[in-house]
Amino acid sequence: MRLIEEFQHRDKVFDFMMPNTSPALDVGQGYLLYLEDISVSFDGFKAINKLNLYINEGELRCIIGPNGAGKTTMMDIITGKTRPDEGSAWFGQKINLLEMSEPEIAQAGIGRKFQKPTVFEQQTVFANLELAMTGPKGVFTTLMAKLSSSQLDHIDHVLGQIGLKQQRNLLAGALSHGQKQWLEIGMLLMQNPKLLLVDEPVAGMTHQEMDRTGELLTSLAGEHTVILVEHDMDFVRSLANQVTVLHQGSVLAEGTMDQVQSDDKVVQVYLGE
Numbered sequence: 001m002r003l004i005e006e007f008q009h010r011d012k013v014f015d016f017m018m019p020n021t022s023p024a025l026d027v028g029q030g031y032l033l034y035l036e037d038i039s040v041s042f043d044g045f046k047a048i049n050k051l052n053l054y055i056n057e058g059e060l061r062c063i064i065g066p067n068g069a070g071k072t073t074m075m076d077i078i079t080g081k082t083r084p085d086e087g088s089a090w091f092g093q094k095i096n097l098l099e100m101s102e103p104e105i106a107q108a109g110i111g112r113k114f115q116k117p118t119v120f121e122q123q124t125v126f127a128n129l130e131l132a133m134t135g136p137k138g139v140f141t142t143l144m145a146k147l148s149s150s151q152l153d154h155i156d157h158v159l160g161q162i163g164l165k166q167q168r169n170l171l172a173g174a175l176s177h178g179q180k181q182w183l184e185i186g187m188l189l190m191q192n193p194k195l196l197l198v199d200e201p202v203a204g205m206t207h208q209e210m211d212r213t214g215e216l217l218t219s220l221a222g223e224h225t226v227i228l229v230e231h232d233m234d235f236v237r238s239l240a241n242q243v244t245v246l247h248q249g250s251v252l253a254e255g256t257m258d259q260v261q262s263d264d265k266v267v268q269v270y271l272g273e
């Protein structure tokens with residue numbers, strides 16, 4: 001019964017627990033994700049203002065920006081939680097995100113990790129990954145059913161990726177904060193998403209956990225595409241990737257961390273805070 005209660009509290013997780021099928025995803029020579037001229041207003045306030053964002057397949061892109069810059073709203077638009085007033089949003093060349101519901105977008109291969117970890121505390125690490133393969137409808141069947149060897153291999157592979165092989169039989173509730181974050185990333189990976197949206201994963205982590213998270217995200221890029229929203233500049237710098245700076249709902253600058261940090265406009269925005 002506890003499991004049912006836990007599921008009831010995992011409203012945000014159901015979307016990315018949908019089985020991953022993305023037959024229409026066609027990247028070809030283009031980008032994996034295109035946002036063009038996206039605008040959205042809340043009560044007359046433009047939270048996103050003619051935003052253009054182009055993400056290559058296999059990229060790890062860091063999105064930074066001061067509070068209120070529109071980072072969360074941008075993620076909400078990509079996942080279908082918020083509909084823009086104008087603009088277009090394409091996943092590959094054929095999937096129009098603006099015509100899809102949140103579950104359909106999750107099913108098409110876009111997974112989202114919110115800031116706070118929401119794992120099933122009363123289940124083992126292994127069971128959390130197992131459950132993430134099927135979602136709420138199949139909970140009891142999943143726990144009773146025998147896993148196929150390819151499913152076992154997949155769980156084993158993900159346990160290795162997230163560095164929790166030794167903790168596989170521990171209850172998730174006994175994990176450290178950092179380990180819970182990795183487990184939740186692992187639960188996303190069980191769905192084989194093409195694109196992972198990760199929101200401030202290192203908040204509250206120890207330095208060692210941050211280093212490990214950096215390695216994990218870097219290792220996911222390539223096979224997956226990762227968009228990371230992050231406030232911790234040292235962490236972003238350590239990833240040594242392309243950085244997009246958002247400000248007032250638009251892209252203010254793009255480049256390496258060194259390039260954007262020496263950009264006068266960016267300096268003004270951050271110093272002016």
Ligand SMILES: Nc1ncnc2c1ncn2[C@@H]1O[C@H](COP(=O)(O)OP(=O)(O)OP(=O)(O)O)[C@@H](O)[C@H]1O
Binds near residue numbers: 042066069070071074
């Ligand atoms: N549902 C909403 N209704 C009204 N205003 C909103 C809503 N969602 C966001 N906003 C406003 O839009 C702006 C952008 O918010 P958003 O949360 O996207 O910024 P952010 O860059 O994620 O900020 P933070 O770094 O603080 O999380 C803010 O001014 C916010 O108050």
